[in-house]
Amino acid sequence: MSTTAATTPKLSRPRSGRMIAGVCAGLARRFGLSTTLVRWIAVASVLLPGPQVLIYLILWILIPNDPE
Incomplete structure (x- = not known):
């Protein structure tokens, strides 16, 4: 049995492609x-x-950055 949580990206702010805070x-x-x-x-x-x-x-404060 597969779960969709494994394929869903984690909520984080990307380090590239940002306009203001990501x-x-x-x-x-x-x-x-x-x-x-x-x-x-x-x-x-x-x-x-x-x-x-x-x-x-x-959201800017709560959503973490992507890991390096």
């Missing part, structure tokens, strides 16, 4: 989405009222 790139890789799509969603969400920037900063 949060969007890490989320895109973890969920199998396009990095560009996740970045556009993040930018569009900032236009809406809410704590999006605060959430980004929290």
Whole structure:
């Protein structure tokens, strides 16, 4: 019996391909989405009222970097 957890990438911020902190790139890789799509969603969400920037900063702190 195989598990999908073994094939799913761990949530971490990549050291290459970052724009600011790598949060969007890490989320895109973890969920199998396009990095560009996740970045556009993040930018569009900032236009809406809410704590999006605060959430980004929290994720920046909580999501670890890729190991070297």
